[in-house]
Amino acid sequence: MTSLTQNFNFAYLDEQTKRTIRRTLLKAIAIPGHQIPFGSREMPLSYGWGTGGMQVTAAVIGQDDVFKVIDQGADDTTNAVNIRRFFEKVCGVETTESTSAATLIQTRHRIPETPLQEGQIMVYQVPIPEPLRWLEPSEVETRKMHALSEYGPMYVRLYEDITQFGQIATAYDYPVMVNQRYLMRPSPIPRFDNPKLNMSPAIQLFGAGREKRIYAVPPYTEVKSLDFEDYPFQVETWDKACEFCGSTESYLDEVVTDNDGGRLWICSDTDFCRSRGKREE
């Protein structure tokens, strides 16, 4: 029994597996938002813990890349640390916490606050890729619905929210329409991040390992959050500022400070927060 580095190919996956994923990625880019089945492999991490994102990263990453991993917006959450150290081990690539220095960013649940640039690649970890899944559990049926652009039921569901709650009660994984053709799940990012998907200069790749699906959004592609004329899509705002950097524009995490209901708010994007803090010093 030898250790990973001695025994495994660059980026862990064998070349045959990388090729199948690469072919899938090229097709995914050509059909923005369309989910493509792929022969997902078991990874040394559990399904549901980022194996789809990891396989996409493994197929894309090269020696010249500068790699960043975030979970919940933070570079130092255990899952982010774990995935980063995996690729350090199997690729030996340079890693960074800086959004602007990274060429390849794997993420779970957030898009960085710092605007992405041309030449960057985002890799999203996706638990459930099918936007219609809670409306229709059968894969056979949902594939037909995508083929026919039969997205009425999704609008009905959102409209039911409005009749019941006076607003669309979907806080994250908010469905989007890509290039006016495919309904897509943006992965469980908060709807706060949805506008960043639209006309992004970066290549955005989505990997669902357990569900064995890959999809993508090329740069400069229209990604529209579903809404109604009289109920336009809105993101949430906070009437608080980040305790550390004072930002009022970034996505804030609520932290419980004591047993008496004490709270404070801090940036979810640790790199954004730190770089702002520095600027103001």
Next chain:
Amino acid sequence: MQTTQLPGFRYPVYDAQKTFRALLDAIARPGTLYPIPAKLQPPAGLTPACALASLTLLDLETRVWLPPDWPAEVEAWLRFHTGCSFVAETKSADFALLNANQVQLNAFSRGTTTDPETSATLLIQVADFSSGPKVELRGPGIQTREEIRPAISAQFWQQWQRYQDYPLGIDVFLFTADGVLGLPRSVNVELAQEVR
């Protein structure tokens, strides 16, 4: 069966990864030229960039169509280095290698409505990216519009307009000796006025 003496990738893992990134960038940014540094000696009839792309994309899981008049050495080289299988029927090909003057888009599969990704990908060799009719591209991957003029006929672009039926369609890579230009099916093409 003809065999080949010519080598493939020098560094299979790294050369494939670099070539793939050029292909990914190219298909993601239609109309933008990406270099594929020529690092191997391909058999006669294949440009180095197209040869590198073939080694990157093809393997025993892919079915390939080659024009019947291409040198047998190309087939032998691809078979030896990738293990891909060759088909006589254009419609059942996952990939086809062609020269610019050989393209008949509607000969190839556009995929199905449930599985549009099962369509063919064409790897087309062109002489250059500067001497053909001028076309304007719009669509995903393009901020506003891109103008290109690869050495391929106006008929090709007319076929493109007629036969692509998004999301069904054919994806194309154009190769010179050391560069690639991507044309995903999602691209809308308009021929410039003078060649209409």
Next chain:
Amino acid sequence: MSYVAVKGGAKAIANSEALLQAQRRGEQTVPELSLEQIKQQMALAVDRVISEGSLYDRDLAALAIKQSWGDLVEAAFLLRAYRTTLPRFYYSQPVDTGQMQLQRRISSIFKDLPGGQQLGASFDYIHRLLDFKLAAEDNQFPAPESETDNQPVPRVVDVLGKEGLIQAENPIQQPNNGATQSEENVFDLTRQPQQLPAGRDARLQNLARADEGFLLSLAYSSQRGYGNSHPFAGEIRVGQVEVVICPEELGFEVAIASITLTEVQMVNQFKGSSAIPPQFTRGYGLTFGYNERKAMAMALVDRCLRAEEFGETVQGPAQDEEFVLSHSDNVAAQGFVQHLKLPHYIDFQAELNLVRKLRQEYQQSNQATQSTEVEIKQAENFDSANIENNSVPTPISPPLDHPTTPHHSPTP
């Protein structure tokens, strides 16, 4: 700030791993388990792991069991993660279970038959009484003398087949175009994504790798009426078969291994349809190692999943192909269930904001409702004589500020 304590993920992971290893080993004074001990004395655990890990390597399975504290799902996962990137050199020829060197062979549909019934080592007729002698060490258990002649024994179901009484197993058909596959083209779940509807080859591969508990419960449900399963155990056989490859460069067959398999063929009655005469049908189960309970459950579920093929109504979960095939894999299932342990505070924050907002609106509209009710009550009190107040808004509808909201009635 104390919240910096959230940092240091790398160190926390390293410490957790060290602790895991230490606790796995347990007391240093107790001798460490050897892989050979696990292989020999926990053979059924090893068999389950090679079956669900879908890698026939009993040494690595023993290692995986040791490494995983005896958690067999975790051990199967370790094997899967190991096998996933192994290069493939050859595809073997189909194994011939008719040539099996039998350890055990049972048929419940004939009293006696060529080759006879052979109990082998089985828990079936053992009184389930704790054997306290085993708590002591150095027990000696001599094996009884065996009289088997190791001649191949024909499969029971083939006896029915000769009379045309049981449906023949045809070469694998592709679900979509009906084309017959060559042996090299057998669907491989480990290389290709699951397709629906699935071919029988993909289905059987899925079931062979499936979680034993999941299959057991599904099979049980089909016997209790959630499905239409009234099977007979046509044959259960356990033993060794040879694995043979035929490398193209050699041009002849080479035996590369002898492996233990459990094969189960269930026999079900079938009344016939317009296309098929009345005959028996079968459900098939095959696993690596000695995994009789799983192989039986697999055979039941396989038959249930053939409902459509035989024109039967799908009425139970065990007959629902998409449901069964999508949820059978414990490596996938354990991952997704347990991923809820990962931080989800971003999405929770989004939900928190939303619920607060909804509650605020709910309370505002409730207060408005109550004040309306109070006003109405007052009106009733003061004006009880002339209650012709059809014009008063009904109390259950609070004031609306949403034009597209016809019925806004929050329920407490």
